[in-house]
Amino acid sequence: MTIEIQAASLRGYPLPDPGAGTKEARGSALVVAGSVEVPGAAILAGTAALRAGAGKLQMSIAAGTAPHAALAVPEALVVRLPEGADGHVDHRVAAEVLLPRTERAAAILVGAGMTAGAPTRALTAALLAGPAEAPFVLDAASIEGLCEQAEAVRARAGRVVLTPHAGEMARCLGCDREAVEADPLAAARKAAEQLGAVVVMKGAETWIVDPAGETWHYAGGGVGLATSGSGDVLAGIIVGLLARGTAPAEAAAWGVFLHGEAGRRLGESRGPIGFLARELPGEVPGLMRDVADGTL
Template identity: 60%
Template sequence: MPTPTELTPDLLRRMPLPRLDAGSKDERGRAMVIGGSVEVPGGVLLAANAVLRAGAGKVQVATVASCAQGLALAIPEALVIGFPETPEGGLEAEPAIERLVPRIGRCDAVLVGPGMAQGDATVALTEALLAGDEASFVLDAAALDGLPDHPETVRSCGGRVVMTPHAGEMAKLLGREREAIEDDPLAAACEAADRFGAVVVMKGARTCIVAPDGRAWSYAGGGVGLATSGSGDVLAGLVTGLIARGAPVAEAALWGVHLHGEAGRRLARSHGPVGFLARELGAEVPRLLHETGREA
């Protein structure tokens, strides 16, 4: 098992983000966030805002029809598309596949999963999207559900995928008990990166990031305040936005983990260690990018 490299600002300065010299928002990258459900519409809101806070130029949101208008008003910067719903309140697979697969060909990065309902429709949609084009993908939450028995679906993307499981999701991905994952998160992340051929961000008090080639990093910043509803949606959105800007997937994952954690650290200093909200994390990100000295 590799010895992980500590994720620090100095390390990130040696892998600078692509500069954004052009004035066009198209040149800053296009991202799509696919997710949400009747019960959890806010996941895509948090993720889409984070995509833009990371510096991407455009974001589209695909969600259930009953929530689309409200999300369009809450994210006036985004194009929001509503789709028919399953009886459980999630995205219906067939119409979503028909319209989204052609659209993702015009995107640089696609996030699938925030707030999505679990079930067969989500599994079918995720698999169709991964097979549909050569965009880069971030898979979070319910989008991970259908993958344990189909690692080849992710491997076929040729390393263009970032997976962001917490311990419970990782246990399902690897067919293990959650306690075993929590006992050795690095080993779990290494196994998943090898099995799925993806960059794996194993979220936890110490986050482990592992690339398919075996490189590994760890990050222990941020604090307990990040263990709050919606925090993972923000992290997934940050990684997606950085990929859309042109960062390689592994570097985008590292930058995203660092920005997410350091935003939590700053909010802990100004608000107290717990009680700040996931929606407040994104506002810290542009300043963090600027202070690291690599924001265009």
């Protein structure tokens, strides 16, 4: 059975009620993202996490770009990650800095805007193998080579959400991109089974598969979402929902819907293409309200 992701179906999976609780009660999101070339990914993902309702935000980014990120997102605590000679994050020292923080985080995002290659794979592996009990969102460069370390993902017992596009999924599964594009649902099912993770297979239509094989489908959004930084926002929304205590598959479904409907609303108000990824998070609080009160 496939669940169509719509406002009506999501009302059957209500988000945690914030009540009158403190910001600590809504959880702290730790966003490990960005690079020298793409520092904005951390800003987009971090802002989206807060807009999705996370109570606190920590952003971890290369030291050279950290001051700029701190000014761009004054609500965040920004952790400077030491850089190697090439200007990129030194994954060995970064793991030492980050592992204690993962233990205090309610949800962790790794990979958005990070540089692909062995250092990011090594940092991802170190964080997955660490003591944190929080759920993870793995995006972009952190997905590369993930199937080669499947045990580390499986050990987290379904508390990992992957957000690949077709190219990232192909590199994870070791197949051609064309094969993923021809049958994205089959690719998502294979990855979910192999890794024991929730897989969000992004594309013109999005498929979500959880480790038990439950399937969700979303066909909305619009062409305007195919823009730089859009995936960083999606990953940030999901980690923000996880920080609030939403279950992984439900956080993925809500995240995909909120991201897609934000694109739809901006398409109506701005035009079908040309709106920016940075504009998406601002639509999220209103969308959550509208789903909850039945006006959407």
